[in-house]
Each structure stands twice: as structure tokens, then as C-alpha cells.
Amino acid sequence: xxxxxxxxxxxxxxxxGRVHIEDARRASVTSSEGTxxxxxxxxxxxxxxxxxxxxxxxxxxxGYPAIAVMIARGLIRVDQAAVRALTGVPWKELNTRHRxxxxxxxxxxxxxxxDRGGDPEAIRAAxxxxxEGVRAYEPRQGPRRRPPRATSK
Numbered sequence: 064x065x066x067x068x069x070x071x072x073x074x075x076x077x078x079x080g081r082v083h084i085e086d087a088r089r090a091s092v093t094s095s096e097g098t099x100x101x102x103x104x105x106x107x108x109x110x111x112x113x114x115x116x117x118x119x120x121x122x123x124x125x126g127y128p129a130i131a132v133m134i135a136r137g138l139i140r141v142d143q144a145a146v147r148a149l150t151g152v153p154w155k156e157l158n159t160r161h162r163x164x165x166x167x168x169x170x171x172x173x174x175x176x177x178d179r180g181g182d183p184e185a186i187r188a189a190x191x192x193x194x195e196g197v198r199a200y201e202p203r204q205g206p207r208r209r210p211p212r213a214t215s216k
Contacts, residue, residue, distance in 0.1 A: 064198060065124045068165030070190045071149060071172060072127035073134060074141065078150030082128075082135045090135065092116075092128035095154040098213040101128040104205065109138065113205025120207050127154075130197060139196035145189030148181040 072095075076082055081093040090103045103114045112133070113119070118126030133139050152172055161167040173183040 064194070065118065065126065065130065066165050067190055067194055068169055069118060069125070069127045069130060070193045070197075071152075071169060071186075072154050073130035074146050074190065074193070075149040075152045075154060076127060076131040077134055077141070078146040078148075082131045084132075084135060090132045092131050094213075095152065096156070096213075098215070099211050101126075101211065102208070103128050103132040105132070105136075106205070109136075110201070111203045111205045113208060115208035115210050117210050119204065120210050123204070123207075125197065125202065125204060129202075130193070133197065133200065133202070134193065138200055139193055141193055142185070142189035145186050148176050148179075148186050 075095065076092055079095070081095070083091045085091060088105050088107065092101045092103060093099070094101070101114055101116045103112065105112050112125065112129045114126055114129040116126035116128045118124055119129060134141050149172070152175070157168045157171055158165070161171070173186060176186055177183050
């Protein structure tokens with residue numbers, strides 16, 4: 064199972080409109096800084112998912128692009144208030160600043176949500192609900208594919 068932080072990133076990708084469904088099996092997700100496009104493929108029955116993001120390739124768990132595509136395809140339900148609260152988050156910048164300490168990144172993100180009048184506890188609950196949805200769906204990870212290189216914006 065992915066770390067919960069990947070669910071938050073997936074919700075942000077949905078909110079930012081960075082998820083693009085290409086056809087019944089293929090989709091793409093643009094990175095938060097806009098310099099990478101990840102490819103996400105599902106098998107015909109939707110039970111096997113393959114993505115060329117860093118987490119899927121290097122860590123062996125579903126990364127945020129795969130989770131975002133599962134949400135966009137309606138395989139997992141999501142709280143739209145959580146999606147709206149996580150739009151515009153510069154995930155790459157924050158993860159880099161916090162040296163990929165996802166707990167620290169999430170602390171900062173939830174503090175920003177609170178500063179904008181949002182409810183961090185509701186966002187946490189929504190993220191855990193999505194993670195439970197991923198767990199219940201039981202997707203199998205497809206072949207690992209090397210991540211794309213960053214391009215200029």
C-alpha cells in the first residue's frame with residue numbers, strides 16, 4: 064500500500080485538472096510543477112495498473128498518478144471538498160524542501176488548508192477513506208516502467 068501522502072497528492076492532481084483520460088485503458092497525469100507527464104495503464108478488467116512515476120518504479124507501490132486515475136475513472140469515491148482543499152499545492156517543491164519526509168510535507172499542507180479556512184480533520188478522513196478504497200479494490204501493480212525525464216515548462 065502507498066503512504067497516505069500519495070493519496071493527498073492524487074487528490075491535488077484531480078483538483079488541479081492534471082489527470083487526462085485518453086481511452087478505456089490509458090491515461091496521463093501531469094506533475095505538480097508541469098515538467099513531467101506520467102503514463103498510467105489499466106488492464107481490460109481494471110485490476111492491474113501500471114504507472115511510470117517514481118514511486119511505482121523505485122519503491123514498488125502505487126504512486127499518486129495511479130491513485131488519481133483510479134479516482135478519475137470512478138473506481139474509488141472521493142470527497143469533493145477534500146479535492147478542492149488540495150488544489151494548487153506545489154507537491155514537488157514541498158517534498159523537496161522536506162527531503163521527502165511526507166509527514167512533514169503533510170503537516171505543512173494541512174496547515175495551509177487550515178489557514179484558508181478548511182478543516183484538516185475532514186481532509187485527513189477523506190484521504191484515509193480513499194486509501195481504504197484502494198485497499199478494498201486490491202489493484203495489482205503491472206510492469207514497472209522507468210519514469211520520464213523532466214522537460215522545460
